[in-house]
Amino acid sequence: MTLIAAAGGADTEDDSNLFSLTPGERDARLYSVRRDTFGPTLDCVVACPACGESLEFTADIAALVPEHGTAYAADTSPATLADDGYQVTVRPPTLGDVEELASLGGQALIDRCVLHADHNGEAILPAEFPPHLVTAIDERLSAADPAAVTEMTIVCPACSLSWTQVFDITGFLWAEVSARAERVLLEVHVLAREYGWSESEILALSTAKREKYLELVRG
């Protein structure tokens, strides 16, 4: 949310519009921020779960997440599932739900997102849902917010294992921004010491100019 707000993807004065986003809407915006900040190619490193081989590859955002971008919107309208005498109305979770229930676990999330549930006309609780109904709800909510989970199919060249890897844009982008922030801090430190400029003077320089001065300093 901090990254989306900082990139101008939301009104920073009002968090409520961020909390009303679905996880997929958040990720679609994060992919957009990533593309505009560091480019469309993701440099990935993953260890093969079978043989431990370290695999390095690139992934293109547009190919990986067709729904990326700020125009993506999940289908947030309530959906009713009727199955085997069960009738359940659910809505997709929002970031506000996830935020408030982070410590309470998955059952609490489904409690929040089920608007109505009955079995042959008698009200029931989500905890009483049979597994097939939980699966059906899960599938319905996934279809309503397809950008919520990004998956990659990876084949290990060493042992030929093929597996599905979930890609976490939140953690990936946060790590990139942290690394960039540390680098900029170091650059400010070097230039401030060399030229006596203030932090704001150094940050006002274009990246190209800053790099040119750093080259001069480093000889």
Ligand SMILES: [Zn+2]
């Ligand atoms: Zn392997």
